[in-house]
Amino acid sequence: MLVGRKYRLAFTPEQVEMAEEFGNICRAVWNTGLEQRREYRRRGAWVGYAHQTREMAEAKAEQSWLKAAPSQVLQQTLKDLDKACRTHGAFGVRWKSKQRWQPSFRFPTPDRFSVERLGRKRARVRLPKFGWVAFRWSRPLGGSVKSATLSRDGNYWYISFLVETGTSGPAVSLERGRVGVDRGVVTLAATSDGRFFDRRFITPGEAERYRRLQQQLARTQKGSKRRKACQAKLRVIMRRVRDRRQDFHAQAACEVVDGNALVVFERLNTTGMTATARRSVAEPGVRIRQKSGLNRSILDKGWHSFELAVRNRARRTGAMVRTVNPAHTSTTCPVCGHVHPDNRKSQARFVCTACGHKEHADTVGAKNTLARGHAGHRAWRPRHRPVREAPTSVNPQGSSAPNP
Known part of the structure; x- marks a missing residue:
């Protein structure tokens, strides 16, 4: 390996x-x-x-x-x-x-x-x-x-x-458990068994300092030494954020993959989802500020990085990772199969209008994702490629220990 x-x-x-x-x-x-x-x-x-x-x-x-x-x-x-x-x-x-x-x-x-x-x-x-x-x-x-x-x-x-x-890596087997994963902008990941993984990657003090440095950067001239010094300070903050995000993704991937033979994700086009509203062909320049905030939330969570961490961990445990069509996963009742936009009352509240089933909306999305993946969709099989080893435990409340 x-x-x-x-x-x-x-x-x-x-x-x-x-x-x-x-x-x-x-x-x-x-x-x-x-x-x-x-x-x-x-x-x-x-x-x-x-x-x-x-x-x-x-x-x-x-x-x-x-x-x-x-x-x-x-x-x-x-x-x-x-x-x-x-x-x-x-x-x-x-x-x-x-x-x-x-x-x-x-x-x-x-x-x-x-x-x-x-x-x-x-x-x-x-x-x-x-x-x-x-x-x-x-x-x-x-x-x-x-x-x-x-x-x-x-x-x-x-x-x-x-x-x-x-x-050699272990053989792929479906004799163990199965889990579906739903990624969101409020919570990084929710699994079909009711677990949630999320943490804040930048402290309030760093966020304030980063905002002040961005204001300072806007007042500098291109190519000046002052601008380069300001950019270097910004990179220091973002490197800390990036390291924390990568570390948390690796630890959360261990919690998701270990003990399971199948992990199912929604097939999300992160690049298209984070495109700026200024480039929209249908309504160019509409709701730019709202779209920018959504893009920052998606990129801050690191959806693609988390999926890569899960794939890397699955290569070591012999698990299989699948991706499925994400359409209507959050508005479909996992009990009766009723599909309606009104089923999702809010970001976190799901109440089926047909049978009255109540559950966290992200958990519902994860359960529907698992059901589609278990039914047999396009599969990804582990390949031999360099991976970053990660600890085998994570604290869902947000604390993470550095790698040895």
């Missing part, structure tokens, strides 16, 4: 400068390769990874700045671009913006680097052109390293190892 292991690096100033340079070169290669693919598509032709790799090798003879980065790093960038274009199309892939993009590059061959443990909390890794780089040993590798990816998050650099544990 392939798993991921992420550690914080302790770069020297020279190594930080080198990593930034490699990241900028990878960004330039991505944007140049994407522009080439789009130009080929405009002419009705197609260009692939092999052709672009040959052209990049020829460009190294003329452009000396390309030689600074290892060849395998640039090749992996073109591989990622090829995969993205095959999945989304050349015009559906985004540019790597200098302001928004966080540098990231990958070393794919394990024989080019080695890992040594120096103490209880210290270790080091030897990387091409970097030499020895120290990092914090926060958890054991647990297997043989297949590749290493370097990425920057704010002011810190991290290394992620792809590790082969030598064990």
Whole structure:
């Protein structure tokens, strides 16, 4: 089984400068390769990874700045671009913006680097052109390293190892329990067995400070040092929020998946649901403030991230994850099957107008989701891919302990 292991690096100033340079070169290669693919598509032709790799090798003879980065790093960038274009199309892939993009590059061959443990909390890794780089040993590798990816998050650099544990995932079986999951904007997730998972990811003090920093950012000039400093402070707050969200999703996924053989989600198009009201074709510019508030609530809960955490956990336990059509799941009575908009009296109150059944509306949605998934809808089966291990317990009241 392939798993991921992420550690914080302790770069020297020279190594930080080198990593930034490699990241900028990878960004330039991505944007140049994407522009080439789009130009080929405009002419009705197609260009692939092999052709672009040959052209990049020829460009190294003329452009000396390309030689600074290892060849395998640039090749992996073109591989990622090829995969993205095959999945989304050349015009559906985004540019790597200098302001928004966080540098990231990958070393794919394990024989080019080695890992040594120096103490209880210290270790080091030897990387091409970097030499020895120290990092914090926060958890054991647990297997043989297949590749290493370097990425920057704010002011810190991290290394992620792809590790082969030598064990196979358990077989998929439906002999255990089954659970349906309903995601919402008030509560992150409600299950068909009556459990609720939710917490606040940003404290009131951080929310107030974030609002003041946004006001300060609006008064700065683009490209100024003051603006960059303000953006750095905003990223620090949002990184804390993102880490808390990811940690809670991983813990909640353990509670949902463990002991169950089938987990059913509603098939939600999060990207379309969070589109701005300004782009609406039917009623452009209508109810923009209300739509913006709904979008923030959906994105703050992290619906897609939670589903990914459940899928990753299911890969370890042998559970199956299915997605079903979400139409009328919250207005259908799970007892008599009566469907009517008046069944849902409020956000949390469900009263069937036919049989009088009363229950929490989110629980009703989860039960209907499970019923559709158990009836046999499109299934997702576990695949071998890197996952983030998570603790096996979560406090539904909102407290969560950091990972070891």
